[in-house]
Amino acid sequence: MGWLPDCVFTGEKFEFGVAFFSDAMGRITRFSREPADLAQARRLPGQAALPGLVNTHSHSFHRVLRGRGEHRARGDRPATDPWRQAHDRAAERMTAEGIFDTARMAFMEMLLAGITCVGEFHYLHGNADGAGAGGSAMAREVVRAAHDVGIRIALLNAAWIRGDFGAPAGSAPPAFRSATVADFVRSTETLRTFVAGNYPADEAWVGVGIHHVGGVTVEDIRAIANYGHAQRLRLHAHVGTSAEENARCIAEHGRGPVALLAENGVLDKRFTAVDAIHATDDEAKLLGAARACVCACPTAAQNHGLGAAPVEKFIAAGAAVALGSDTGVQIDLLRDARTIEYGLRTNRPERGALSPDPAVALLHAATVAGARSLGATGGGLEVGRPADFFTINLFEPSIAGADADTLLANIVFALERRAIRDVWIGARQRIANGRHVAHGTIVGRFVELQQRLWSQP
Ligand SMILES: [Zn+2]
Incomplete structure (x- = not known):
């Protein structure tokens, strides 16, 4: 050919x-x-x-939420984010068949955007059918959907065990919850066996994720890091998504999320910090020293009003920067790429803010860095x-x-x-x-x- x-x-x-x-x-x-x-x-x-572009961070089931959270919360009670309400409602109602149809839609849109490989950060383990709650049934449907449309997939199976910082074990929302870290590892192993037995290794593979640092204990972090290292798996985690998350992490652990992960053996070249919007200078240095990756999701972050990740700091520190569609409010990785450069140019009217030739650097983020983050075979035409x-x-x-x-x-x-x-x-x-x-x-x-x-x- x-x-x-x-x-x-x-x-x-x-x-x-x-x-x-x-x-x-x-x-x-x-x-x-x-x-x-x-x-x-x-x-x-x-x-x-x-x-082919590499979409390093996606939650494909969020495709059903598009357009559902763009209005202001109504009423005078404490406002609940309408997007979050829709998210929880969709999660409770999603069946195995539904997640297959949703993932196929999201993955087809990715193909139409030139994306040939996706990192699917999967945390919807519950199943409105009642079967296989907390197991790998939903993740299997997502992988099946990727195979059906023909996109490569790294399924990053994500742990969410307690609700948030300081909450008791088992308090995570039921649709997302793993009862214990041992249960999480068992169900990830079941998923790995299924994927390895049914799909070519470069077409679909499994990694692990930590939904957010508040959703697990220090012991959980260590157990997941040990498991990931032993099996040589990619490990991704949302970190520094909000300033509040950092403050709560410091209140419980005396340090921010990246430092906490570093101290517990998570940071290395197989680790990717997702969002990292509120990463401090010291955290950027930790990520760089570990030759870790950062995945920025600028369109989704703009949509949620979260702010922009300090990508220039990560690159200066030696970390790779990849790109993700995250909530998929709009699936266009080149839009994400240009948004990074425009974010840096805000209040600083200097072109080439990310690098002297930003087009080359941004395409690198959308291809080579993403493939590295996911452990994919692609990333360049060579x-x-x-x-x-x-x-x-x-x-x-x-x-x-x-x-x-x-x-x-x-x-x-x-x-x-x-x-x-x-x-x-x-x-x-x-x-x-x-x-x-x-x-x-x-x-x-x-x-x-x-x-x-x-x-x-
Ligand atoms: Zn995300």
Whole structure:
């Protein structure tokens, strides 16, 4: 299998007049300018090829919440965030079939946005069917949905044991709760066995997560870190999502969440801190010294009014920065990328705030850093890596007229999602001309689910 777009992004820049080829395993075997190879490759006229994007942090079931939390809380009682209310209601009502249909919808949208690999931070373990509560039934449905639409997935199975800082064990909301850390590890092992037995290792794999530091005890953190290290699993945790979280962590433990995780053996190159909006300078240094990763989710953070992560501090300290869609209020990783740079430019009218060439740095965050965070095989179009890529229409109005020097900046700062034409994962075509083969079914099932889910009183 070979492809010949007008140009292909090979890491630093676009190369023109180059074909690339893959083997039967879907891995890239060579790039070539030989006339015979150019003649043999599938011509993709008027298109550029880029490495598939890696969405490092997603909660796919939040797709049912889109548009449900944008109004101000009503009434004069203490205001409960309408988004949070909808979140808890959806979680209580979600069935195994429902989460499959929801995840398929979210994952298809990701494919349409050029995303070829997702880190699904999964904490909805309860099941409104009543079967398998606290087990891995819901996680299995999410993995099945990823396989069905054809996206690679790292399922980060997340522990949430107590409600929050200082709360007793077992006080986490029932839909999200693991009874004990031992139960959590057991159910993660069951999930790993299921995933390893049913899907290729580079298509679906399991990591672990800590939903938030307040949701577990110090003993739980140590047990999860030990388990993760022993099994060489990726470990992700929401940290520094709010200033209040930091204050409560210091009140209970005498230190902030990143320092607490560091002291208990969590921080290393397999760890990713998600959000990290309120990370201090010292916490950025801890993450950098451990060569850990930080996943920023700027669109979702803007939507929740949380503020912006200090990404320039993480990069300066030596941590990698990846990007996530998180709540998926809008699934467009390139929008997330440009939002990072614009956040840094706020009140500082200097271009190239993140790095001298922000387009390159931001695409790196959306590809290479994400793949590293998830332990994925993709991240770049190179010999030996999988042929995971998307193509864009160079004549689509949002980027038309870009030349070789400005094409990447056009894409990172201006590309509209509709410019994305084809998506290939492991040399298998998943999106053709902006459409998934099961588009109608996936959307239809999701629309029916939404009607069922929200029509109940
Ligand atoms: Zn999240």
